[in-house]
Every structure is written in structure tokens, then in C-alpha cells.
Amino acid sequence: MTDAPQGYEALTIPGFAQTVGPVFRHRDGSEMQQRFRFVPEERHMNGAGSVHGGMLMTLADICMGRSANLAAEGGRAVTVSLNCDFVGPGKLDEAIEVEVAVTRRTRSVLFMSATLAGGGRILMTASGVWKRLGA
Amino acid sequence: MTQTPPPGWRAMDLFDPYERYCGPFFERDADGRRECGFRVEPRHLNAGGVAHGGMLLTFADAVLGSAAWEACGRAPCVTLSMQSQFVAVARGGDWVTCRAEVTKQTRALVFVRGDFFAEGALALSVASIWKILRAGPA
Numbered sequence: 001m002t003d004a005p006q007g008y009e010a011l012t013i014p015g016f017a018q019t020v021g022p023v024f025r026h027r028d029g030s031e032m033q034q035r036f037r038f039v040p041e042e043r044h045m046n047g048a049g050s051v052h053g054g055m056l057m058t059l060a061d062i063c064m065g066r067s068a069n070l071a072a073e074g075g076r077a078v079t080v081s082l083n084c085d086f087v088g089p090g091k092l093d094e095a096i097e098v099e100v101a102v103t104r105r106t107r108s109v110l111f112m113s114a115t116l117a118g119g120g121r122i123l124m125t126a127s128g129v130w131k132r133l134g135a
Numbered sequence: 136m137t138q139t140p141p142p143g144w145r146a147m148d149l150f151d152p153y154e155r156y157c158g159p160f161f162e163r164d165a166d167g168r169r170e171c172g173f174r175v176e177p178r179h180l181n182a183g184g185v186a187h188g189g190m191l192l193t194f195a196d197a198v199l200g201s202a203a204w205e206a207c208g209r210a211p212c213v214t215l216s217m218q219s220q221f222v223a224v225a226r227g228g229d230w231v232t233c234r235a236e237v238t239k240q241t242r243a244l245v246f247v248r249g250d251f252f253a254e255g256a257l258a259l260s261v262a263s264i265w266k267i268l269r270a271g272p273a
Binding site: 013014015016017019020042043044045046047048050051052053054055057058059060061062065076078079080081082083084085086089 | 150151152153154156157177178179180181182183186187188189190192193194195196197200211213214215216217218219220221
């Protein structure tokens with residue numbers, strides 16, 4: 001397990017997020033805005049030597065889902081839609097910074113957006129809708 | 136991870152380290168179409184005890200990408216965009232399947248969509264666009 005970078009703490013969500021992780025969340029995040037960090041390893045790559053698109057979408061889902069849950073006022077929220085545009089390739093060992101924002105929070109859903117960047121370049125933009133369970 | 140394919144299915148050739156890490160994935164010919172499948176393992180679950188969205192999207196990327204790759208004569212392609220709707224959950228132990236459909240192909244792009252079923256019930260719908268990488272103009 002990689003040590004957390006300064007100012008970050010590792011997500012401890014059991015299951016697939018730990019299988020592919022570690023993913024780190026910045027401690028300074030607010031309820032409506034969060035920042036995460038992830039460093040791709042060999043097991044996260046595709047055959048062309050870039051970070052696999054499935055891994056980038058997984059990272060988006062983990063970070064946006066965690067942010068949605070943090071904004072869900074104690075409740076739980078689940079992904080109902082996720083749209084991802086692949087802007088540029090991610091590289092082995094190059095840290096990916098994920099910026100997540102809650103665009104709008106209603107009683108029953110959360111509108112989320114995220115930008116994944118590495119080495120000063122945007123790798124992926126994502127938007128999605130999370131459903132608040134029981135709402 | 137060793138896993139025996141169900142009768143009539145064979146293991147997909149996976150070239151990407153990430154797909155090999157998340158797989159195995161399987162395929163078969165069904166009514167003249169290719170069908171892909173995978174078994175939801177404990178390591179694929181989320182904190183809620185159902186298949187993680189990221190795992191389903193990883194399988195979707197592998198299946199739709201494979202269809203795009205076959206459609207363009209096995210030229211390398213990269214994902215440009217994926218729109219995904221999570222209609223229902225897939226549970227641990229579920230067998231998840233998809234028959235990808237190429238809806239349009241141009242000189243530079245392949246449009247591929249797919250519905251993903253968990254034990255026969257619709258769980259995920261995905262539409263995707265792929266860029267064909269070629270050396271020089273085709």
C-alpha cells in the first residue's frame with residue numbers, strides 16, 4: 001500500500017475501490033467540492049501503454065460516488081448515469097488529480113461533474129447523476 | 136484468477152493488463168452474434184455489496200472496444216466517449232452478458248452500443264464512440 005501524499009488520506013471503501021486502489025482524498029474537501037489523487041501502476045494500463053479507459057471511468061465513479069455520498073447528508077447515493085469523454089492518454093506512474101464538484105443537489109438526486117488531469121493535461125471529463133437512496 | 140468458462144463459452148483473449156487484472160471475460164457465438172460474459176466476483180463488489188459501477192464499465196469498455204476493433208479491420212482504436220445508464224444492480228455471483236452492436240462506422244469513428252444483462256435482467260445500457268487510429272489518411 002502506497003503512503004498517502006501530504007494532505008491526503010486513503011479511501012477505505014471495501015471492495016472494488018480497494019482492489020484497484022489506493023485512491024486518496026484531499027482532507028480540505030468541502031461538501032460540494034472534493035479533490036482526489038491516484039497513481040496508475042502496470043496493472044491499470046492498456047496494451048498501448050496508456051491508462052485503460054475502464055480504469056479512468058472506474059476512478060471517476062469512485063471519486064464522484066464518494067463525493068456524492070459525502071454530499072448526501074448521511075444518506076447513500078448510487079450511480080444512475082455516467083458520461084465520460086476521453087480527452088488525452090494517462091501515463092504509467094504519472095499522478096492523476098481528480099476534481100469533483102456537486103453541480104446541483106436536490107431532494108432525490110445529485111448532479112456531479114469531474115475532471116481528471118495528469119501532468120498538467122486534462123485526461124478525461126465526466127458528468128453523471130447519482131440517485132439518493134430512499135429519497 | 137483461474138475460472139472455468141461455463142459450457143459453450145471460451146475465454147476472451149485479453150491484451151490489456153487492466154482487463155487481465157479485472158477478468159477473466161468470456162465469449163461465445165449466439166444466434167450468429169458474438170456474446171460476451173463475466174462472473175461478478177467478491178473483489179468486483181462495492182460497499183453496498185453489488186457490482187461496482189467501475190467494474191461494469193471496465194467490462195463494457197472491453198466488450199464494446201473489442202466490437203469496434205473487429206468492425207474496423209482490427210486497427211487500433213481508442214475510446215472517445217462513453218454514455219452509461221445504470222438501470223439496475225448486478226449482484227455477487229451474477230453472470231453478466233452483452234451483445235455489442237456497431238450502429239455506425241465512418242472513416243475515423245465507430246459507434247457502438249450495448250445492453251448488459253445480469254442473470255437476464257437489464258442492468259446497464261452503454262453508448263460509445265471510438266476513434267480509429269491509422270497511419271496516415273485511410
